[in-house]
């Protein structure tokens with residue numbers, strides 16, 4: 001187990017606020033708790049929750065301690081400039097897309113992008129061109145976006161200004177960012193990588209490279225997802241010259257709070273300092289822990305643990321790379337669902353998984369997982385596997401791209417009515433419908449609902465796969481309008 005070196009911490013944001021807090025300065029300013037929890041019976045960190053007071057810098061124009069932290073991030077990630085984000089990757093994606101493409105412009109995006117990318121398209125009236133990933137046959141989850149697909153869409157859309165790729169995906173699948181970026185840059189097209197799940201990559205050669213080292217112009221990463229940082233802590237890194245840092249700063253001022261939490265800023269700073277001082281040892285430990293986990297689940301045979309245990313990347317021809325920190329447990333072709341697996345994990349083993357869907361569930365690991373956590377997970381998987389009945393039929397669904405007749409924003413401005421699915425064929429969808437897996441919208445506002453979509457929805461519903469729409473769960477009706 002690595003011993004932590006904290007010698008550099010004396011000027012950390014946490015230490016600076018703690019020292020300030022001890023000065024007993026009278027706080028005639030926000031926040032209203034005044035660092036005094038006399039009226040409150042909880043133990044939340046009021047004592048370090050200051051606002052942008054004198055000496056504590058300005059998130060939207062950093063010159064002091066916040067700038068210092070972003071410089072630590074530059075060095076660590078090898079970026080040109082890094083913005084600290086306290087509203088998650090979502091605000092970095094919204095701001096980044098606006099910084100890269102004008103209102104009404106065209107973007108090429110993977111169809112399984114996070115909803116913040118769709119929201120950016122909606123807010124900015126963007127024309128959207130989709131890259132549909134191939135489906136992994138073993139698990140039903142989405143594969144990588146190939147450089148060839150990107151080249152083809154670049155050739156078909158010479159007016160596209162931006163490519164957005166999710167890598168790693170929620171399920172840990174990585175695309176070939178170097179080649180995708182090279183193809184885009186030949187045409188001066190900017191590349192934004194949604195690496196919300198990839199802030200931990202590249203710190204050891206056991207993990208795939210960080211998107212910042214693959215030529216991407218803008219890389220957005222949630223520290224809180226895979227590294228030790230409080231929820232909402234994230235980074236946006238700019239590389240190269242295609243994104244103007246001043247424009248990015250202006251856009252962040254729109255999408256990010258004007259009252260940033262210093263508890264969150266301190267957490268970002270502490271996380272980066274921890275990595276700066278200890279990354280080698282910490283990533284050696286997690287590599288060892290995952291290695292032991294892989295050995296411990298080698299005999300699991302009914303459920304399928306993607307790229308772990310006896311499974312390998314080469315069994316997944318549509319995956320360019322895979323993040324070994326993700327543990328995707330596929331129950332496909334068995335009597336178990338991902339949701340049931342998560343219930344058993346919770347009820348019998350006191351293990352809470354990250355997410356559960358119809359035929360898979362995800363466990364996220366990090367450098368903060370103890371060896372014991374990995375042992376408990378492996379033990380539970382071995383035991384559950386022995387109770388599972390294999391050889392169940394696999395639903396036969398395929399992803400398609402429906403015909404687009406208007407932009408997402410135009411569609412969402414129309415008044416919608418709920419139409420029974422069977423009557424909706426030929427109408428324009430005015431809401432999203434997502435299915436997990438594969439985590440790709442079946443339909444997006446502005447697209448024509450065709451027979452194939454209805455058939456897919458029926459297959460999902462009949463096999464118990466959860467369909468989500470903008471307003472919640474969907475089963476028999478969809479918001480639509482006649483063309």
Ligand SMILES: Cc1ncc(COP(=O)(O)O)c(C=O)c1O
Nearest residue numbers: 088089090114166170194196222
């Ligand atoms: C692929 C992907 N991108 C972006 C986000 C948004 O990240 P955040 O929650 O940090 O705003 C998420 C959140 O789950 C995500 O899965």
